[in-house]
Amino acid sequence: xxxxxxxxxxxxxxxxxxxxxxxxxxxxxxxMIHHANHEVDRGDGLKVGGHQASSASLVTLMTALYFHILxxxxxxxxxxxxxxxxxxxxxxxxxxSLDKLQNFRAFGGVQSYPSRTKDSADVDFSTGSVGLGIAxxxxxxxxxxxxxxxxxxxxxxxxxxVGIMGDAEIDEGNVHEALLEYWKHGLKNCWWIIDYNxxxxxxxxxxxxxxxxxxxFENLGWKVVLLKYGKLLQxxxxxxxxxxxxQWIDDxxxxxxxxxxxxxxxxxxxxxxxxxxxxxxxxxxxxxxxxAALARLMTNLGGHDLQxxxxxxxxxxTDQPVCFIAYTIKGFGLPFQGHKDxxxxxxxxxxMNELRAxxxxxQGEEWDRFAGLELPAAEVEQFLADVPxxxxxxxxxxxxxxxxxxxxxxxxxGQMSTQAGFGRVLDEIARKDGPLAERIVTTSPDVTVSTNLxxxxxxxxxxxxxxxxxxFRERGLLSPQKWEMSPKGQHFELGIAEMxxxxxxxxxxxxxxxxxxxxxxxxxxxxxxxxxGLDALNYACYQDARFIVAGTPSxxxxxxxxxxxxxxxxxxxxxxxxxxxxxxxxxxDELAAIMEWAFDYMQRDAPEDGExxxxxxxxxxxxxxxxxTRPLDQLTRPMTRELGEAIIDGGYWLRxxxxxxxxxxxxxxxxxxxxxxxxxxxxxxxRGVGVLAxxxxxxxxxxxxxxxxxxxxxxxxxxxxVEGLLAALPRDAAIVTVTDAYPExxxxxxxxxxxxxxxxxxxxxxxxxxxxxxxxxxxxDVNAILAAAEGISGRPVRYRFLQR
Ligand SMILES: Cc1ncc(C[n+]2csc(CCOP(=O)(O)OP(=O)(O)O)c2C)c(N)n1
Ligand SMILES: [Mg+2]
Numbered sequence: 038x039x040x041x042x043x044x045x046x047x048x049x050x051x052x053x054x055x056x057x058x059x060x061x062x063x064x065x066x067x068x069m070i071h072h073a074n075h076e077v078d079r080g081d082g083l084k085v086g087g088h089q090a091s092s093a094s095l096v097t098l099m100t101a102l103y104f105h106i107l108x109x110x111x112x113x114x115x116x117x118x119x120x121x122x123x124x125x126x127x128x129x130x131x132x133x134s135l136d137k138l139q140n141f142r143a144f145g146g147v148q149s150y151p152s153r154t155k156d157s158a159d160v161d162f163s164t165g166s167v168g169l170g171i172a173x174x175x176x177x178x179x180x181x182x183x184x185x186x187x188x189x190x191x192x193x194x195x196x197x198x199v200g201i202m203g204d205a206e207i208d209e210g211n212v213h214e215a216l217l218e219y220w221k222h223g224l225k226n227c228w229w230i231i232d233y234n235x236x237x238x239x240x241x242x243x244x245x246x247x248x249x250x251x252x253x254f255e256n257l258g259w260k261v262v263l264l265k266y267g268k269l270l271q272x273x274x275x276x277x278x279x280x281x282x283x284q285w286i287d288d289x290x291x292x293x294x295x296x297x298x299x300x301x302x303x304x305x306x307x308x309x310x311x312x313x314x315x316x317x318x319x320x321x322x323x324x325x326x327x328x329a330a331l332a333r334l335m336t337n338l339g340g341h342d343l344q345x346x347x348x349x350x351x352x353x354x355t356d357q358p359v360c361f362i363a364y365t366i367k368g369f370g371l372p373f374q375g376h377k378d379x380x381x382x383x384x385x386x387x388x389m390n391e392l393r394a395x396x397x398x399x400q401g402e403e404w405d406r407f408a409g410l411e412l413p414a415a416e417v418e419q420f421l422a423d424v425p426x427x428x429x430x431x432x433x434x435x436x437x438x439x440x441x442x443x444x445x446x447x448x449x450x451g452q453m454s455t456q457a458g459f460g461r462v463l464d465e466i467a468r469k470d471g472p473l474a475e476r477i478v479t480t481s482p483d484v485t486v487s488t489n490l491x492x493x494x495x496x497x498x499x500x501x502x503x504x505x506x507x508x509f510r511e512r513g514l515l516s517p518q519k520w521e522m523s524p525k526g527q528h529f530e531l532g533i534a535e536m537x538x539x540x541x542x543x544x545x546x547x548x549x550x551x552x553x554x555x556x557x558x559x560x561x562x563x564x565x566x567x568x569x570g571l572d573a574l575n576y577a578c579y580q581d582a583r584f585i586v587a588g589t590p591s592x593x594x595x596x597x598x599x600x601x602x603x604x605x606x607x608x609x610x611x612x613x614x615x616x617x618x619x620x621x622x623x624x625x626d627e628l629a630a631i632m633e634w635a636f637d638y639m640q641r642d643a644p645e646d647g648e649x650x651x652x653x654x655x656x657x658x659x660x661x662x663x664x665x666t667r668p669l670d671q672l673t674r675p676m677t678r679e680l681g682e683a684i685i686d687g688g689y690w691l692r693x694x695x696x697x698x699x700x701x702x703x704x705x706x707x708x709x710x711x712x713x714x715x716x717x718x719x720x721x722x723x724r725g726v727g728v729l730a731x732x733x734x735x736x737x738x739x740x741x742x743x744x745x746x747x748x749x750x751x752x753x754x755x756x757x758x759v760e761g762l763l764a765a766l767p768r769d770a771a772i773v774t775v776t777d778a779y780p781e782x783x784x785x786x787x788x789x790x791x792x793x794x795x796x797x798x799x800x801x802x803x804x805x806x807x808x809x810x811x812x813x814x815x816x817x818d819v820n821a822i823l824a825a826a827e828g829i830s831g832r833p834v835r836y837r838f839l840q841r
Pocket of ligand 2: 203204205232233234235236
C-alpha cells in the first residue's frame with residue numbers, strides 16, 4: 038500500500054519545551070489578571086493595575102528558572118508584581134488550584150503579592166514592600182551558612198538564595214544597607230536577578246543606570262552577569278554593519294527605545310532608516326527583516342531570550358554572589374509593551390481576544406494547562422512532572438521543638454533593671470549549656486554590649502565563617518568583653534542599620550521552615566530605633582518568622598540621653614503589630630517568666646484556622662520586650678503558677694482593691710515605684726486603693742477583643758483576663774494609668790468595664806535631664822499621679838502638694 042511513511046517525531050528539546058511553557062505562562066498570567074478584572078465581582082470597582090505589564094517582563098526568566106534551573110533547595114523571593122507569573126507557574130507544576138487562580142486578588146484566591154502566610158503554594162519569601170524580599174535572600178544565605186557551619190541540616194542540601202527584583206527596588210536604601218552587611222559576612226550563595234526593564238511605576242528610569250549598578254555590585258564582591266542581548270541580536274551584530282546596529286542600540290535613550298517598542302515594526306524602520314542612512318550595510322540588515330521580524334529583532338533583549346538565559350546560568354561561580362542584570366521590556370509580548378504609562382495598563386477584551394487567537398486557545402479552554410501548545414500534551418505533562426524544582430514535593434520544612442526545660446532560675450535581689458535582668462537570663466542559659474543554649478542565636482546592630490548581650494557573647498562567641506582571634510585578648514589588654522569570631526560562635530554582629538537587624542531576625546526566624554533547623558533568634562536594639570527598622574519588622578511578622586526582640590533602653594526613663602533616644606510610641610507599635618506579643622515588665626522575676634514563655638511561644642505552630650480565639654496562643658508568634666535601664670528595688674516573692682500565668686496574660690493586682698475602693702492605679706514598666714508610692718500616700722485618705730501591674734497591655738487588649746468576639750459568636754462564658762481583673766474594682770471607681778510611653782497604651786482600659794480613666798504618659802519629645810526632673814516635667818511622678826487622682830475623683834488628696 039502506498040502511503041506516507043511514518044517518521045517518528047523527534048523528542049522535543051528542553052529549549053523547545055521551555056518555549057512552549059513560556060507562551061503558556063504569558064497567557065495564563067495575563068488571563069488571570071484579565072479574569073480578575075472582568076469576571077470576578079470584587080464589589081469595589083477597583084481594577085487590577087500594576088501587575089500586567091510588570092509580570093510580562095519576567096515571563097521568560099521565570100520560565101527558565103522554575104522549569105529548568107532551580108533545584109528544590111533553592112529559595113526564591115519573587116518581585117511583588119510578578120505574582121501572576123509565579124502563580125501561573127505553580128499552577129502548571131500542579132501546586133496551585135484553579136479555583137485560587139481564578140480568584141487572583143479576590144477573597145480566598147491567590148495573593149496580589151506572593152505571600153508565605155496567605156498563599157497555599159510554595160512561596161519561600163513574601164514580597165510586597167519593595168526592597169525587603171530581595172534583601173532577605175542574602176540574610177537567608179548567611180543563615181544557611183550558619184546552620185551548615187554547625188553541622189546541621191544534613192538531609193537538606195545547601196541551596197541558592199535567589200532574588201528576582203524590579204529595577205526600581207535598587208532605590209530602596211535598605212537594599213544598599215544589606216549589600217554592605219553581606220560583604221562583611223562573606224556572602225556567597227546568592228543570586229539576584231534584576232528585571233532591568235528601566236521602568237518603575239511612574240515612568241522610564243534614567244539611562245545607563247546599569248553601569249552604576251554593575252559597579253556597585255562588583256565593588257562589593259559580586260560577579261555581575263549582563264543579560265543584554267538575545268541570540269537574534271547577537272547574530273545580527275556578527276553580520277556586516279552589525280556593530281553599527283549594536284552601537285545604535287547602546288546609544289539609544291531609554292525613552293526612545295521604549296516608545297519604539299510600543300509603536301512596533303514600522304516605527305523601528307522609520308527611525309533606523311533615518312539614523313543609519315549613511316551606513317548602507319547596517320541598513321541592509323534592517324531591510325532584510327519585514328516589520329514583524331524587525332520588531333522581534335529589535336526587542337530581542339537578553340531577558341527575553343531563553344537560550345541566552347540558559348547560557349548565562351551555566352558555569353557560575355560558587356564562591357561569590359552573582360547579580361544578573363537582565364534587560365527586559367515591561368509588558369513584553371502584550372499590546373502596551375514599552376509604553377511609559379503601562380504600569381497600570383490593562384488589556385481590553387478585544388486585545389485579550391487577539392492574544393487568545395495568537396496563542397491558539399479556544400473559548401472555554403482558557404485555563405487548560407495544555408491548550409494551544411504545539412507539543413503533545415502528554416509530553417509536556419511528563420516534562421512538568423520531571424521538573425527538578427518539584428522533585429522533592431513540598432519544600433516547606435519543619436523542625437522539632439527545642440526543649441526549654443529546665444529553664445534556668447536567676448537570683449533576683451537588691452536593685453536591678455529589666456535590661457540587666459535580660460542579660461542575666463541569657464548569661465545563665467549560656468552557662469548551663471544544653472539544647473536551648475545551643476539553638477539561641479543573638480544579633481544586634483552595633484549595640485550588643487550596650488543592650489546587655491555582652492555576657493552571652495562572652496560565653497558563646499561571635500559567628501563568622503572564618504576564625505578571627507581577639508587581638509586585645511591575645512595581647513593581654515584588659516577588656517570585659519571577648520570578641521572572638523569563629524564558625525562555632527552564636528552571635529551575628531551587625532552594622533548599625535536597624536533594617537538589617539529585622540531582616541536578619543526574619544531570616545533566622547524562618548530557619549526551621551527554610552532549612553529544617555530550628556533557631557531561637559534574639560535581637561536587641563535601642564527602643565526608639567525600632568521605627569528605623571519598622572517596615573522590616575512588619576515584614577518579618579507578616580512572614581511569620583519567629584524571634585524575640587528586646588527594645589532597650591526605652592522611654593524618657595533614659596533621662597540624660599535626650600529626646601532623640603527616648604521612645605514614646607513603641608508600646609502602641611507593639612500592640613498594633615500582628616504576630617508580635619509585646620511585654621513591658623517592671624521586675625526581673627516577671628521578665629524571666631516572660632522569657633521562658635517566649636522561647637516556647639516562638640516555637641508553636643498550630644495551623645491557622647480562621648480567627649484565633651485567644652491572642653494567638655496556639656499558633657505562636659514573635660515577642661517584643663520593651664526593657665529599661667532603670668534599676669528598681671526587686672520584689673522578693675515566690676513565682677507561683679498563678680502569678681506566672683497572670684504575667685503572661687498581661688497583668689495582675691500588685692495590691693488588690695478592697696470592696697468599696699474608689700480608685701486604682703495602673704502602671705506599666707519602669708514607673709512602678711511612682712505608682713506604688715502614690716498608692717501608699719493615697720491610702721491615707723482613700724480606702725483600699727488598688728495597684729494593677731500591667732506586664733503586657735498588648736495581650737490584655739488582644740484577650741479582651743477575643744473574648745468580646747467569642748461572646749458575640751455565642752460563647753457566652755468567654756471572659757478575658759482583663760475583664761476578670763477589672764471586675765474586682767467597683768464600677769464607679771476611677772483609674773489613673775501611668776506609663777513611660779504615650780498614654781493611650783493604657784487609657785483603653787476604661788472601655789473594658791466602663792471605669793473613668795485619667796491616663797498619664799509622655800506626649801511630647803523628651804529632653805535631657807535627671808530622671809526625677811523628667812518624670813516631674815512630663816507628668817509621670819508621684820505628684821502627677823496624686824493630682825490625677827484628685828482631678829478624677831473630685832475630692833482633694835492629702836498629699837497633693839507634697840514637695841519632693
Ligand atoms: C516600599 C514600597 N514603596 C512603594 C510601593 C509601590 N510600588 C509597587 S511596584 C513599584 C515600582 C516597581 O518598579 P520596579 O521594581 O522597577 O518593577 P516593575 O514594575 O518595573 O516590574 C512601586 C513604587 C511598594 N510596593 N513598596
Ligand atoms: Mg522596573
